[in-house]
Amino acid sequence: MTALPPDADLIARVVAGDDPRAFERLVMQYQSPVRGFLRQLTSDPAAADDLAQETFLKAFQRLAQFRGDAKLSTWLIAIAYNEFRQSQRRTAHQLKITGALRQEPDLHTIEPSSEIHDLPKLLGWLEEDERVVMVLSYAYEFSHREIALVTGLPVGTVKSKVTRAKQRILERLRATETHDA
C-alpha cells in the first residue's frame, strides 16, 4: 500500500482542481473517524453514514475556506457535528408536526446489569452535548480546546461538561453494581 500524501498537499490539489482523486484520498483517510463519531451519536449506522456523506459534501464545497488553524480531522468532526445537530432539529420539527412525543429513557425499564460495558446505553443517559464531549474526549482523545472548536462551547464549559458527564456515568455504574450486589 502506498503512503498517502500529507493533508496540506491533498487539500491544495483539491482546491486547485487539478487532481480529481485528491478528495477521494481525503475521504478514504478520514471516513472511519467521521463515521465512527456519528455512529456514537446516532446509534444508527445507516443514518450515521448518510450524515457522514453530507459531511464530506460540505467539506468539499468549503475546503477552500479551511485555514489550517485546526487539524483537518477536527474541522471534519465539527462539520459532522453540525450535520448531526441539523438532523436532530429536522427530526424534532417532524415530531412536532406529527404530534409524537420523544420517548425519554425510563429508569425502571432498563435492566441495570445490562449497562455494564454497554457504552451506547450509558451514553443514552447523558445530555446530547455531554455525550459529544465524552466521545470526543475519551474515544477520540480530542483536547478541550479542540472540543470547544467542534461544539462552539467555551473551553471552561467543555471542562465542566466532561466532569459532569463523568460523574453521571460513574453514578450510573455504581447504581448498577449496587443492584447486582
Place this chain on the structure above:
Amino acid sequence: MHDEQLIERLFRDAREDIADDGFSRGVMKRIEMLRRARRWVLGTAAVAGATIATPPLVHVVFDAGFNAVLPHIGAPVVDVVAMCATALALWFFCVSVES
C-alpha cells in the same frame, strides 16, 4: 479501579476502525453529480446573460446600417426574436437549477 481508568476503559473500544466498503466511492459519485449540476448552472447562466445583452447590441447594429439594407424587417421583429432567445435561455437555466 480508579474512576478515570474505568471511564477510559469504557470508551477504549468506542473508536472502532470502520472499513471503507464503498463509502468514499459513494461520496465521489455525489460530488461528480454536484460538479455536473454546477457546470450546467454556470453554462446556462452565461448563455442567459449573453442573450439578455443581445437586444441592445442588435439595435446598435440595426440602427448602424442593417435598416438601410432590409428596412422591411423592422425593429420590433428583431426585438421579438432576441427576446424569444432570451426566454429560451432562461428556461434552460431554470430547468438546470431544478435538476
